[in-house]
Amino acid sequence: MSHVWPYLPARAVNITSLVEFDRLAAEALVSHHAHGKGWRVHRVDLRERDTVLKSLDLSEALFIDCQFSGQGQQIVQATGGLCMSSGAQLPFETGARGLYTAEELYSGIWTQTYQQVPDAKIYAYSQQHAAANADSDHSALATTLHDHHIGQALVSEVYEGKFKDTPIIGVMGGHAMNRGTTQYAQALELGRMITRAGYAVATGGGPGAMEAANAGAWLADYGADEIATALQMLAEAPDAIHQRTGWARTALMVKERFPSHRQSLGVPTWFYGHEPPNLFATQIAKFFTNSIREAILLEQSNGGLVVLPGAAGTVQEIFQDACENYYAIGARVVPMVLVGRDYWRNDLPAWPLLQALAKERVMEQKIALVDTAEEALAFIQSMETLRRRTRPAKDN
Known part of the structure; x- marks a missing residue:
């Protein structure tokens, strides 16, 4: 069994190069919806792709540690996409804890955008570390422990x-x-x-x-x-x-x-x-x-x-x-x-x-x-x- 399962959505589309991005974007643009559904774009330089980004529906796409032009992130976010930094440390607890509150998951939302609150950072971390096989055993164990304690x-x-x-x-x-x-x-x-x-x-x-x-x-x-x-x-x-x-x-x-x-x-x-x-x-x-x-x-x-x-x-x-x-x-x-x-x-x-x-x-x-x-x-x-x-x- 893959160590990625079940932490990475089975139909997620992982894009790790500009060549892959261009190919999939071209396919999407000739389709009826021009939808980047399930895209997880990792560390791709998109500084010269503003025109393409403007043409796509990215409401279910996640861009992790990517490079953008001065307007690139705003373009992605305007169509509903998320631009995130994966971070190096676990942004969640793995020990016994109570249930979350909205105030905890959205801490800082009055002064920051959603992309900077704990809920978004945890999502970005989970996607990046599962998809990139980075520290996979540690990441899988951490998420399993987290879910166990939340269930309890x-x-x-x-x-x-x-x-x-x-x-x-x-x-x-x-x-x-x-x-x-x-x-x-x-x-x-x-x-x-x-x-x-x-x-x-x-x-x-x-x-x-x-x-x-x-x-x-x-x-x-x-x-x-x-x-x-x-x-x-x-x-x-x-x-x-x-x-x-x-x-x-x-x-x-x-x-x-x-x-x-x-x-x-x-x-x-x-x-x-x-x-x-x-x-x-x-x-x-x-x-x-x-x-x-x-x-x-x-x-x-x-x-x-x-x-x-x-x-x-x-x-x-x-x-x-x-x-x-x-x-x-x-x-x-x-x-x-x-x-x-x-x-x-x-x-x-x-x-x-x-x-x-x-x-x-x-x-x-x-x-x-x-x-x-x-x-x-x-x-x-x-x-x-x-x-x-x-x-x-x-x-x-």
């Missing part, structure tokens, strides 16, 4: 900490849902309703629908006028990929204006490091390994799963959880609600397959397709909440 901290919060008396509802949905849209406002209202009903919100911790649900939890105690003001403020920086710095600062401004004691969980990953973690989740379990992150998020959503419109990642979560429910018996089956009848029947027809899979199983009575947040919550509330397994008593 998450379980501790669920069983003994802030969520010990609160059923957790997982809210899944796409990262591309921008602030300022009707869909974003509806997802925020869903998170608000779930929290006010006595549940805790858990999301994948990223932008879009995930941020909206965590924001709804944060704003659960505010009224319609305050919610409208918060949504208007957030809409000033709607795009997490192309406006990372402004996007983060705007969230902090909303949090400062509308303080909250409500708790919610975000479980993001540096595997999708081009998607910044949202700042409304109060407890953040961020992992290097996406498979661990996906499994633990679904496992801890013992109150149910609400799925908003999304794309491939959201569909994966639907059927990853459906597989668990398919083989579970009795009370171990967790309810799942898909929100958006037309979307899940026609745009991405996951519902017919989910129905077919559930037929004559226990899970058949615990899945639903609805159109509104109110319907989704009502269905969840009609089900008995799964009790968490009792943790073994600690030795005195």
Whole structure:
């Protein structure tokens, strides 16, 4: 097994020379989207490539230790790309620790750009050291230890900490849902309703629908006028990929204006490091390994799963959880609600397959397709909440 797996995305495109960059850029420019999807450009001199950079969509590209012209970095960042320095020291802890907070991951964001905050530096480090085979055993061990301790901290919060008396509802949905849209406002209202009903919100911790649900939890105690003001403020920086710095600062401004004691969980990953973690989740379990992150998020959503419109990642979560429910018996089956009848029947027809899979199983009575947040919550509330397994008593 490669020492790179699973720390480097399997479909990442590693570019280590100007010849490779020029070839791949030429291929991208003749395609329909001109997209540098998954590019990891390492130590390439791009000082004479401003025209090419301007022509590409680099919203999922990472440039590590590259050389640019005076305008090169601004060109890359304007299209959503990240320009980073890999650094020599580990920018994260490998020992026992608690979960992250937004303030820790975004430390310095008021005076620096997103590229300079801890979250971005950790992402750059993970990509550079895995791809370049530099100090590979050390890097792999460090990220494994980190994920182990974050997993332990998450379980501790669920069983003994802030969520010990609160059923957790997982809210899944796409990262591309921008602030300022009707869909974003509806997802925020869903998170608000779930929290006010006595549940805790858990999301994948990223932008879009995930941020909206965590924001709804944060704003659960505010009224319609305050919610409208918060949504208007957030809409000033709607795009997490192309406006990372402004996007983060705007969230902090909303949090400062509308303080909250409500708790919610975000479980993001540096595997999708081009998607910044949202700042409304109060407890953040961020992992290097996406498979661990996906499994633990679904496992801890013992109150149910609400799925908003999304794309491939959201569909994966639907059927990853459906597989668990398919083989579970009795009370171990967790309810799942898909929100958006037309979307899940026609745009991405996951519902017919989910129905077919559930037929004559226990899970058949615990899945639903609805159109509104109110319907989704009502269905969840009609089900008995799964009790968490009792943790073994600690030795005195």
